[in-house]
Amino acid sequence: GESVGLHLPTLSVQEGDNSIINCAYSNSASDYFIWYKQESGKGPQFIIDIRSNMDKRQGQRVTVLLNKTVKHLSLQIAATQPGDSAVYFCAVTTGGGNKLTFGTGTQLKVEL
């Protein structure tokens, strides 16, 4: 089965610095990858996604990098702001299906 893990449970950064959150997945057939942000008391919110035919995708202040060789996914947040404080989850699907497997989450803390 699929397992998805994160390298660090907690990441603390200074406001204005860049943040990098990492995720490893186990199934080489995984073909769709999503990053979600979850603020306290709320449901996960979509941030950015990437398909397996790409290795990089950029959004507003966020970039997702995919390394299929080592089955690694990262989320980069530029100029981290206090509003970025949340738990970040990676999620993957396999075979074009819509069943997501979520990682355990990384708590991002932004220090002023």
Added chain:
Amino acid sequence: DAGVIQSPRHEVTEMGQEVTLRCKPISGHNSLFWYRQTMMRGLELLIYFNNNVPIDDSGMPEDRFSAKMPNASFSTLKIQPSEPRDSAVYFCASSLRGSNNEQFFGPGTRLTVL
């Protein structure tokens, strides 16, 4: 757009009681998902529906859990009888299958079983 609507937002009940959680997906979405979130196990998919039909219920922990989707705009997750270890936040999410599969989550129901 109101987003995914869940009710109740908080539920406190006693062990052995029946609990029913409700979800209204985003209008036009044809896939619906029920998740459970705990500190120990993170986000777990319990069951999901495509076009109101249950597709994968392998995540449903026990026969005490059941889910229904009688129509495209409503789903329930029932726990009968409830146990303290069922205490968690239960999320409903919906998506438009065939698009990029982005799932939109509701605000969740925080369940406490005493």
